[in-house]
Amino acid sequence: MKKLLSMILALCMVLSLCAFASAEGERKTISLWYHSGDAITDAYYTEVFNKLNESQDKYTFEYTSFAFKDFQDKFQNAVITDSMPDVVSLGFSNISTFTAQDSLLPLTDEILAQVENFSKVDAGLTTNLRNIASGTLYGIPFAYNQEVAYVNTAFLAEKGEEAPKTQKEYLALCEKYADAENGKYFTTLRGVRPYDSMLAWLFTYTDGAGFNGSWFDDEGKCILSRPEFIEAMEAYAGIYKNKWCSGDSVNNNYNEICAEFDSGVAYYLVHNSSSNTNHANALGADNFKAVTVMANDQGHYFASGLQPNVFCIPKSKNPDHDYSGAIVLMNELLSTEIDGGLCAALGRVPCNVEVQEQDWYKQSDLMMLCAGYLTDENYKQILNPYWLADFSTMITTDMTADFQAVLLGEMSAADCMTKWAEQIDEYQAEYLAEQGK
Amino acid sequence: MSRKTRTRLANLFFRDIPIVLFLIFMLFPFYWILNTSLKDSIDVISIPIQYWPSHPTFENFQGLISLGFDRYFLNSLFVATFTTIIIMVLSLLGGYAMSRYRFKGRTVVYIMLLATQMLPAVVLMIPLFQTMQTLGLIDNLWSLVIVCSCTNLAYCMLMMMGYYNSVPVSLEEAAQVDGCSLMGGIIRILIPTMAPAIVATGAYAFINAWNVYVYAVAFINQKKMYTLPLGLNAFQGEFGTDYGHLAAGCVVALIPVLVIFAFLQKRMAGGATAGAVKG
Structure with missing residues (x-):
């Protein structure tokens, strides 16, 4: 009997040890959902994640990317069914939508203290992110695109022209080189999702009406309906109405404006730094260059505040959920080596300031141009009210329809600007009421 | 003007x-997809528009393989x-029951079957996702097989x-008189008679x-489990x-559909209208 008992006890001990050993050796799976997968990003992150998994035995890090078009629905679905990943990358404009749904974890000081690489992230960018969520930080930026102008240098050299530095010089060149008969124009115009380039034009033209890029005056009223903004809109729409750009412009999205520039239909393009590689492939690196966007008579130039991509931690419905693995992964992804490698591969502007010491960054004219914005006193950020939950929908849907109507002469510039100002005032009033102000 | 000339002009x-x-x-979009698929990245956006590529190339098709498109094709x-297969087996048997048997609640079943067609996919997506998650079928192609079925x-x-309604019952009865079982009658007599209809239904499914x-x-997250529509969407990125x-992916995705129509169009044309008028 004793023998049997001792055997059973021994067996129990062996089994317990086995169980303990297997529990200790079990790696916790931590997943990243990347919001805009492509061949370059996928190849880069797959290699990075393999290295991360080999370098430690506590976690298995999983990388999953989605087509940009699918991601919003995919993440929305995950939020509803509480099947979210541990870490997610988001576009800047999506943050308000998901914070309004309470689906992102607020990154408190306690959490941020554990993300060692957070201290390397540009403080100005995180301030912008806090501003859109009443002071709370919901994501850490890792890369952004800067609004720049691309000029076809081969064309300018042939014509003996300089790249336009001011809106007046630009309009003169638009008129001079518009050749509708042969389908050649100096410039492109974006009719679909026109907000970034259009707002840059409006705020630069009006010098922001003296409010330093804010959409609101001292009394909290939206300034878009002021006469100077209406005049600015008329001048901008005049580029299309005067046939100084292609007739297709009313339906041009970013693909089309880039295609017009790349195919030599237009010689000047306002777009963000993301398309630089495509232009180099199409035109040849020596036949174009990126320059700062147009200034006004005061020398000031405005562009939408930097809109970085961010890493966020989705908020679990389980109050006891353990976020430690997500924090570890986020910290790794923000490191100088990994963030720098991604930005170098994609041609994006890094948010980790230590990346600015890397050779690829210092040797890139585009990066130097983007960095120059941040130290140029003439550069003014347009402080888009991303804190308004409906703002993202307004700029993508309403602004497209209304701007197209203005281009086609179905709506006056005054009616358009008044409508937008009223919408913003309404959203702001709702926001302030929610905040109890 | 002679009558013959008038007829010719009218025709x-x-x-x-x-x-x-x-x-x-109808064919212009297909031509344009093919045309674009044979252009290099510069020619695709070149102005003036090239109605046939100046330097036709298969590099887009070759590139599809390195992007894992062969896998997406096999998954689809x-x-x-x-x-x-599942739909054909079940609809052959279910359709027979609905056609030949008069049972209690038949009309209710008929209306319920019709009612299932009124729900758009987006309405069903969340509950079906939760079901598949519970079954452990996320990132599994069987989840799509089950839901599509x-x-x-x-x-x-x-x-x-x-x-079935268009096939006389007397045909089956004759088979059974000659010694066929019920299933034997369906397999040996009805199915061969209804071949065009079965082909049309199968093609639809x-x-x-x-x-x-x-x-x-x-239901699908991992790229190795992507089907063709997901793979095609991945070519539309955030910045380009x-x-x-x-276009090359669209051509590849069209191939099976074109093959089905090319080989089966005669049978499908007959099958699509076979049940329209009760015989």
Whole structure:
């Protein structure tokens, strides 16, 4: 009997040890959902994640990317069914939508203290992110695109022209080189999702009406309906109405404006730094260059505040959920080596300031141009009210329809600007009421 | 003007020219996809527009393989094939029951089957996602097979019911008099008689499963499990669209559908209308 008992006890001990050993050796799976997968990003992150998994035995890090078009629905679905990943990358404009749904974890000081690489992230960018969520930080930026102008240098050299530095010089060149008969124009115009380039034009033209890029005056009223903004809109729409750009412009999205520039239909393009590689492939690196966007008579130039991509931690419905693995992964992804490698591969502007010491960054004219914005006193950020939950929908849907109507002469510039100002005032009033102000 | 000339002119203006215009209208998008797929990335956006590539190249098709498109193709083939098999077996038997048997609640079943077709995919997406998650079928192609089978089965069964209705019961009775069992009668007599109808139903099921997108977005995360529609969407990025690869991918995705129509169009044309009028 004793023998049997001792055997059973021994067996129990062996089994317990086995169980303990297997529990200790079990790696916790931590997943990243990347919001805009492509061949370059996928190849880069797959290699990075393999290295991360080999370098430690506590976690298995999983990388999953989605087509940009699918991601919003995919993440929305995950939020509803509480099947979210541990870490997610988001576009800047999506943050308000998901914070309004309470689906992102607020990154408190306690959490941020554990993300060692957070201290390397540009403080100005995180301030912008806090501003859109009443002071709370919901994501850490890792890369952004800067609004720049691309000029076809081969064309300018042939014509003996300089790249336009001011809106007046630009309009003169638009008129001079518009050749509708042969389908050649100096410039492109974006009719679909026109907000970034259009707002840059409006705020630069009006010098922001003296409010330093804010959409609101001292009394909290939206300034878009002021006469100077209406005049600015008329001048901008005049580029299309005067046939100084292609007739297709009313339906041009970013693909089309880039295609017009790349195919030599237009010689000047306002777009963000993301398309630089495509232009180099199409035109040849020596036949174009990126320059700062147009200034006004005061020398000031405005562009939408930097809109970085961010890493966020989705908020679990389980109050006891353990976020430690997500924090570890986020910290790794923000490191100088990994963030720098991604930005170098994609041609994006890094948010980790230590990346600015890397050779690829210092040797890139585009990066130097983007960095120059941040130290140029003439550069003014347009402080888009991303804190308004409906703002993202307004700029993508309403602004497209209304701007197209203005281009086609179905709506006056005054009616358009008044409508937008009223919408913003309404959203702001709702926001302030929610905040109890 | 002679009568013959009048007839020729009438045929020209009311038959030939409209048919040609209709064909141009219908085929132009397919031609344009093929044209784009054979251009390099510069020619795709070049102005003036090239109505045929100046330097035709297959590099977009070669690039598809390095991007894993062969895998997506096989995944779509898997989903479409198994969905079609499941639907055909169940709709053949279910359609027979609905056509031949008079049972209590038959009308209710009929209305319920019709009602399932009224729900759009997006409405079903969340509950179906939760079901598949519970079953451990997320990132598993069987989730798409099951859902495509369920969502298409009702319509296919009703199609089959219509076809059965057009076949006289006396045919089966004659087979049974000659010693066939019920199943034997269906397999040996009815199915060969209804071959065009079965082909039409099968093609309908196959094409629907081949094109399934909404459920694929919901159930599939890993790229190795992507089906063709998901793979095609991946060419439309945040900052640009890869038109060359997108067009090449569309051509590849069209191949099975074109093959089905090319080989089976005679049978399908007959089958599609076979159950329309009760014989």
